[in-house]
Amino acid sequence: RKEVEQDPGPFNVPEGATVAFNCTYSNSASQSFFWYRQDCRKEPKLLMSVYSSGNEDGRFTAQLNRASQYISLLIRDSKLSDSATYLCVAMDSSYKLIFGSGTRLLVRP
Amino acid sequence: SQTIHQWPATLVQPVGSPLSLECTVEGTSNPNLYWYRQAAGRGLQLLFYSVGIGQISSEVPQNLSASRPQDRQFILSSKKLLLSDSGFYLCAWSAGINEKLFFGSGTQLSVL
Numbered sequence: 166r167k168e169v170e171q172d173p174g175p176f177n178v179p180e181g182a183t184v185a186f187n188c189t190y191s192n193s194a195s196q197s198f199f200w201y202r203q204d205c206r207k208e209p210k211l212l213m214s215v216y217s218s219g220n221e222d223g224r225f226t227a228q229l230n231r232a233s234q235y236i237s238l239l240i241r242d243s244k245l246s247d248s249a250t251y252l253c254v255a256m257d258s259s260y261k262l263i264f265g266s267g268t269r270l271l272v273r274p
Numbered sequence: 275s276q277t278i279h280q281w282p283a284t285l286v287q288p289v290g291s292p293l294s295l296e297c298t299v300e301g302t303s304n305p306n307l308y309w310y311r312q313a314a315g316r317g318l319q320l321l322f323y324s325v326g327i328g329q330i331s332s333e334v335p336q337n338l339s340a341s342r343p344q345d346r347q348f349i350l351s352s353k354k355l356l357l358s359d360s361g362f363y364l365c366a367w368s369a370g371i372n373e374k375l376f377f378g379s380g381t382q383l384s385v386l
Contacts, residue, residue, distance in 0.1 A: 197372040208364055208377035209318070252318070256372050261333075264310075266317035 168192065169255050171265035179273055182243045186268045188253030189235045195256035200227055200238050203250045203267065212238075212251070243272045276301035280365045280378030287385055293338075293352040295381050297365030300346065305367040307348040308375065309340055312362040324348060325371070360385045 171188045178184050190198075198215035213220060215236050219228040226239040236255070240247055250267040257263045280297045287293060299305050309321040320333045322340035330340050337356060341349045348365055365378040 199374055206362070206380075206382065208380045209375075211374050211376070214374060254375075260371055261320065261323070262372060262375060263320075264318040 167265075168257050168263045169253055169265040171251075171253050171268045173266060173268060175269040175271050177271045177273060178243055180243055180245060182272075183239065183241045184243055184270065185237055185239045186251055186253075186270075187235050187237050188255075188265050188268075189233075190253075190255035190263075191234070192256060192258050193231075193234060194258070197254075197256045197262060198227075198229055198236050199254040199262075200225075200236075201252040201254060201264070203252055205250075209252055209264075240270075243270075245272050245274065248272045276305075276367070276376065278365065278367055278376055278378045280381060282381060283379065284382045285384070287355050287383065289357055289385055290354045293350070293355050293359070293383070295350040295363055295365075295383075297348045297350075297378055298346055299348075299367045302346070302367070302369070304345060306370060306373075307342060308366040308368070309348065309350045310364040310366060310377075312364065314361070318364065322350070355385045357385050359383065 168191045200212040201209040202212045203209040215227040215229050224241045228237045250269045252267045253265040254262050277300045308323045310318040312318050324330050324342045338352050363381045366375040368375050
């Protein structure tokens with residue numbers, strides 16, 4: 166089992182739609198979780214940290230479910246500019262951050 | 275504010291040639307530094323990380339090596355490149371272990 170797993174997608178949604186991604190992690194002791202956004206041939210950029218209580222930043226909401234060992238990212242009112250690959254990050258058993266392979270989102274007009 | 279610089283942006287090298295990619299961080303001291311590689315359409319693979327000058331941890335056995343000659347400088351090297359070394363190389367820094375990472379703009383390496 167991979168340490169961090171994501172559905173590769175692509176998720177193809179119309180503008181204005183709400184879309185959600187899940188990401189599962191294997192290390193139940195992980196204390197650090199993040200979502201990154203990566204555009205084609207660019208570096209990943211931090212989208213948001215994921216806290217136990219969940220957090221929201223504008224149209225983006227991240228949540229952590231420790232019991233089921235997954236984190237989620239919800240994007241409301243999708244924009245064309247949201248098209249990108251979204252990378253989930255969790256901590257492995259050696260206390261290093263491990264990236265998922267990413268979920269690709271395509272927002273169409 | 276902190277910034278991270280990585281160069282070159284693209285590189286085409288023949289098989290068997292050497293490699294040197296450089297990364298520097300500004301605006302912070304004693305950062306944790308990382309080298310990742312991303313193959314086309316794949317996730318990020320951690321290659322090396324460093325918590326201080328001269329301290330390098332290797333995650334994957336390969337023909338690459340890393341060095342940290344100064345606090346905010348991280349270098350990725352190879353004596354002889356292989357075709358399989360092609361990929362997108364990313365340098366990153368963090369303020370500590372398990373803290374959020376900030377990436378350089380990456381180097382697209384093509385080994386032919």
